[in-house]
Amino acid sequence: RYLRANGRHLPWNTRVSVDDANNTSTMMCWTLQTVPSRMDVPIPHYPVRPPGDWFGLRPGVWRTIRFVRANEEGFYAEEEGWDAFPFRGRSVHHLRDELSTRVNLHIFDLVACVRAGRYGRPTPLVANLPHGGSGETLEIVVVQCGTPVYGRLRYPDVHAE
Secondary structure (H helix, E strand, O other): OEEEEOOOOOOOOOOEEEEOOOOOOHHHOOOOOOOOEEOOOOOOOOOOOOOOOEOOEOOOOEEEEEEEEOOOOOOOOOOOOOEEEEEEOOOHHHHHHHHHHHHOOOHHHEEEEEOOOOOOOOEEOOOOOOOOOOOOEEEEEEEEOOOHHHHHOOEEOOOOO
8 A cells, every 4th residue: 555645637636545546647756855853942933924814803714623631641532532623723822722722721821732543643733724625634632741652742843954
């Protein structure tokens, strides 16, 4: 099975898909790079007012954010206990602000982690959300600062060479 980048011929289909080996094309050439991790929190991306942001209206695509709060040891429900809300834009700061309201924590007392598949380790979001993705669902695990699981988090070093 292979990963396939879509979007070359069908611009509305810009996602990555998994295909069988017999469905090959020139769009299957990938370069994988390891992103090193770091123990400390990188400098956050503070929101920048995007062009066309008038009267508090943020342009951007709508996503569904599905989230759950992890306990102190990092465990969270697989199916039950998740909540969801519509989110517009790419700003990780605005996303953390919305999550802080929904889980009743101060914005600087939580870390929003993406859940990379069912068995992937939650990885802290340190960069803005990607362009595109209209209508997709992003799964977030909320971790409270100062807990044992918070001390075990590894942050992607987005500034590594």
